[in-house]
Amino acid sequence: MTQQHHLRGVLLASTAGILWGLSGVAASTLFLSNPDLTANWLTQVRMISAGLILLVWCQLVGQQPFAIWHQRRSAGRIVSYGLLGLIPVQLCYFEAVRAGNAPIATFIQFLGPFIITLYFLLFKHILPKRIEVVGMVMAFAGTLLIVTHGQLNQLAISPAVLFWGGLSAVGVATNTLLPRAILPKYGPLAVTGWGLLVAGGFLMVLHPMWLAHLTITSFQLLLLVVIVLLGTVAPFLMFAHALNDILPTTASLLDAFEPLAATVFSVLFLHVQLTGFDLSGGLLIILAVMALSLNMHKLVLRFRRWRTNA
Template sequence: MTRQHHLKGVLLASTACILWGISGVAASTLFKLNSQVTALWLTQVRMIIAGLGLLILGQASGVKPFKIWRNRRDSIQLISYGLLGLVPVQLCYFEAVKFGNAPIATIIQFLGPFIISIYFFLFKHVTPRRSEAIGMLMAFIGTLLIVTHGHLNSLAISPVVLFWGELSAIGVATNTLIPRSILTKYGAMTVTGWGLLVAGLCLNVFTPLWQVHVSLDWPTISLLLVIIILGTVFPFLMFANSLSYILPTTASLLDAFEPLAATVFSIAFLHVQLTGFDLFGGILIILAVMALSLNVRKMMGVLHRRTDS
């Protein structure tokens, strides 16, 4: 692997994460600009269109996306991935953005790797290392600073934001754990494309997409295109392609660009006011997750070996 290839992989993964961060800022702008847009409606539109787009691209590139439905067990796992992985990681995130703001929602969602670490400890009996324990403590302190601003007897953010943010963090964990075996078997484009489409269609059980009236003026359409194309399809393809040039551990560390991008663009364009507690707490969480990400990959390897044995 040449230095040029490594640099290409880093740039692809970094840009993908920045685009994900921008997607959160675009969603926050859309919620403020058009009161008819709900988190559920936005998630449905994003999932269905992006899912179809990925499947069409997959079919055009010879991936054969329909192959996964021939295996009953893999089909059930795919549906579980869509409903238990992608729905919380996207719907709950947008709810947190709507009731709060993109930086706080993204930082709380960034706690997902710690949910994975807790899962391994409780169900796979993988004891956290000292570095992981220190990282968890840092993340806890960072979250506490954001939530209380140093006043332990009161909350500085809405409990609703905290509720949806924590659910989205759990979604990050399920989004990582559930599709592991089918990803290696069918590829990321097929699994993510079907997962998005299935999840988006199933969300119509709550409120059918066609029964919601949203005025589609040009600003709304423009922001939707940013969220769907620049914030979903492009970054997915870029991040998946980056893994051809860099290790997954390196790519996972670059995830830190997502909350950083959400924070920078929210301050620059939406004039979101963040306190010193928010910034310091966010930095602690990002540093802690970057440290933990290396060990999470190792734990995934341990689980994979135990599953194969």
């Protein structure tokens, strides 16, 4: 791997994180400008549009997007990935943004890697190492600062933000773990594209988006395009290509650009007021996840050894 390729991977992964952060701010702007617009409706539009684009792209680059449905196990995995992975990581995140703001929702969602660590501990009996324990304490302290602002007898954010943000953090974990078994065989384009379509289709069955009585302005339509293309399709493709040039642990570290971008864009464009407790708590969570990411490859290796010896 040349230094030029490494730099390209770093730039791609960093830009992907920034665009994901921009997506949250665009969604927050939509909710503020159109109170009738729901997180469910926005998630359906995002998932179905982005899923179709990714699958068309998959076909154009010579892959076989329909091959994933030829085996029952892979088909079941893609359905579980869509319903249990993508719905909580996207719908619950938008619900948290709608109930609060993009920075706080993103900070809470960024706790997802620690849900993975707890999963390995509780279900695979893999004990966390010292750096992981330190990271979990830092993340808990950061979350406590955001949620209470130092006043332990009251909440500084609405319970809805905490609830939906917590579910989106769980979604980050399931979104990471569920497709792991089929990604090497079918590729990220097909897996993510079908996962998005399955998830969007399920939400559409529950509450079809065309039943919503909405009036969308040209500015709001532009925001929708930003969320689908710049906030979903483009960063996904960038991140997938970045993994060809840099290690997954490095890419995970660069995920920190997402909450940073959400914070900066929210302050600049939406004039969101964040307290010192919010910023300090968010910084603690980011540093904790970065520490965990540095050790994540060791955690995966231990999991593989556990499976071999089981």
